[in-house]
Amino acid sequence: MIAPVPFRLFMNPRHGVPGVVVLPESGFRRASAEIRGWPGRLPRPPVALPELAQAAGLASLHLGQVASPGYAYALSRLLRAELARRNMPAGAPGAVTFACAQGRGDDLAAIASAARRLGVRCMAFVEDGAVPGNDAQVLRGGYEEAMRHAGQQGWLFVSAWAAAGYTEVPRDIMQGDRVAVSEALAALPVAPTHVVVPGGQGGLAAATATQLRALGGATPRLVVAEPAGASPLMGEAEGRPAQAPPGLLAWQELERSAFAFLEAPDALGGVLAAAAEASSRVALGLDATSRLLVLGQDADPAEGSAGQGSQQGGLA
The missing domain is CATH 3.40.50.1100 (Rossmann fold)
Structure with missing residues (x-):
């Protein structure tokens, strides 16, 4: 039944x-x-x-x-491309920072964990006080704030939500x-x-x-x-x-x-x-x-x- x-x-x-x-x-x-x-x-x-x-x-x-x-694969590809763009050696990922945010269905813990394993910093923007484990630095804000800060700071923004002009990741x-x-x-x-x-x-x-x-x-x-x-x-x-x-x-x-x-x-x-x-x-x-x-x-x-x-x- x-x-x-x-x-x-x-x-x-x-x-x-x-x-x-x-x-x-x-x-x-x-x-x-x-x-x-x-x-x-x-x-x-x-x-x-x-x-x-x-x-x-x-x-x-x-x-x-x-x-x-998916997140681990996308971050790995994004990191390789960024190090190549900067003409930096593979052993220097610490100079790269990823940013992610709540609000579009992303799993911030998965993104932050993958970033840690790749040896890069992760800045997680949250609005409701949730903390994505211990693998990210938590900042106050949502999707738009994360994108704006990423652009200003030279961070690499990561999200599964695609929009015009943001489809590769x-x-x-x-x-x-x-x-x-x-x-x-x-x-x-x-x-x-x-x-x-x-x-x-x-x-x-x-x-x-x-x-x-x-x-x-x-x-x-x-x-x-x-x-x-x-x-x-x-x-x-x-x-x-x-x-x-x-x-x-x-x-x-x-x-x-x-x-x-x-x-x-x-x-x-x-x-x-x-x-x-x-x-x-x-x-x-x-x-x-x-x-x-x-x-x-x-x-x-x-x-x-x-x-x-x-x-x-x-x-x-």
């Missing part, structure tokens, strides 16, 4: 419309080669939930927790996300027919959408899940943009590749509730042959430990 969970489903009317290439294959191959060469990195295979699958009337159900290497973060998604998909016994992924600022969802197309054959249907009251992606799809809209690159991908948007307290409970409701089940195309993968994101700072190996391998 599936416990009832309140949910709202919106089928994307633009699904399948052609669009621009957001994450080029060349960038993915570069990210994959670097990240998979990090020492000690162990991908997490999805966990099968056969009893829940049977209760929901599905062929299979897997739950995957993606520990994204978010794209690298998304390519790192895509590597983690590819590993989760490769660990499944059979490719899924449906994938549920959290929305957030959209980076992981867009990376998932891109990797699903790369599987070949019939592309699995992507459902983007967001909590009630914090659903900017669903709002954008419905034509009611939020005060903090999704990132530019992420939305360029998701506006055409998301099959549906789901609003629920949690992704797994929401999609199981949708599978139990007749009209939503039909709309999503769920039946006894469906293979469902539900992805969650854990921007584990420990993933940034690979950044140290990346720096040593790529900068030496």
Whole structure:
């Protein structure tokens, strides 16, 4: 018996419309080669939930927790480029400072941890008193203040949220996300027919959408899940943009590749509730042959430990 969970489903009317290439294959191959060469990195295979699958009337159900290497990969590339621009040796990263901020869905602890492992300072701008561990110097302010100070001080600003004129770092973060998604998909016994992924600022969802197309054959249907009251992606799809809209690159991908948007307290409970409701089940195309993968994101700072190996391998 599936416990009832309140949910709202919106089928994307633009699904399948052609669009621009957001994450080029060349960038993915570069990210994959670097990240998979990090020492000690162990991908997490999805966990099968056969009893829940049977209760929901599905062929299979897997739950995957993606520990994204995206921040560590993007910071490593950004540091290499900056040292080359300054004509500085690889062993002098201490002269470089990164800046990050709350307000766009970034995991400041993951950014700060990756910066520490690369040997650089990190200035974290926060507005609510949260402290991203002991790996950053905390300053008062938000996204705009962080960008302004970074420009004035010569710091390198880091965010997964892409906007006009700021796309390179978010794209690298998304390519790192895509590597983690590819590993989760490769660990499944059979490719899924449906994938549920959290929305957030959209980076992981867009990376998932891109990797699903790369599987070949019939592309699995992507459902983007967001909590009630914090659903900017669903709002954008419905034509009611939020005060903090999704990132530019992420939305360029998701506006055409998301099959549906789901609003629920949690992704797994929401999609199981949708599978139990007749009209939503039909709309999503769920039946006894469906293979469902539900992805969650854990921007584990420990993933940034690979950044140290990346720096040593790529900068030496």
